[in-house]
Amino acid sequence: MEGEESVQEIHAPNSICFGCGPANKDGLRIRSFKRKDVEHGLKMSFNTEDHHQAFPGMVNGGIIGTLLDCHGNWTAAMAIMNLHGDSEPPCTVTANYSVQLRRPTPHGAELTITSEVIELLDDRASIRMEMFANEILCARGEGLFVAVKEGHPAYHRWN
Secondary structure (H helix, E strand, O other): OOOOOOHHHHHOOOOOOOOOOOOOOOOOOOOEEEOOOOOOEEEEEEOOOHHHEEEOOEEOHHHHHHHHHHHHHHHHHHHHHHHHOOOOOOOEEEEEEEEEEOOOOEOOOOEEEEEEEEEEOOOEEEEEEEEEEOOEEEEEEEEEEEEOOOOOOOOOOOO
16 A cells, blocks of 8 residues: 555545545545455555544544545445446445444554445445454444435535
């Protein structure tokens, strides 16, 4: 992954999304990469900063939710793109997602998030996400992400 471009950098270099926008200098700027072990899945690593803490030494739950949400959204976009054989992903938005915080997530440990498709339809995908710190499961989530059409406020957000 070092030296490799993420799906966000390839497909949405001008995005300002707080979680995944490469162009948002104040955002999290997650970087997701294709997994080799599943057909439709991504993997990412993330190192928190001091201002991502809820209390000393532990990551804020909202930051965890944002990491899972944006990573899951990109997993859906890439899966829908691959399903149709397109060269660019559709713009997808979160229809719903849930997060289970399994244990406190330590600040200072590299976080690894994996995702995979549980259901893939023509314009939407259900995604499962898991977040680990020191190889220990700290959070898991599921979400439904939907491709939007022209006229939706988010339609051109990745351009």
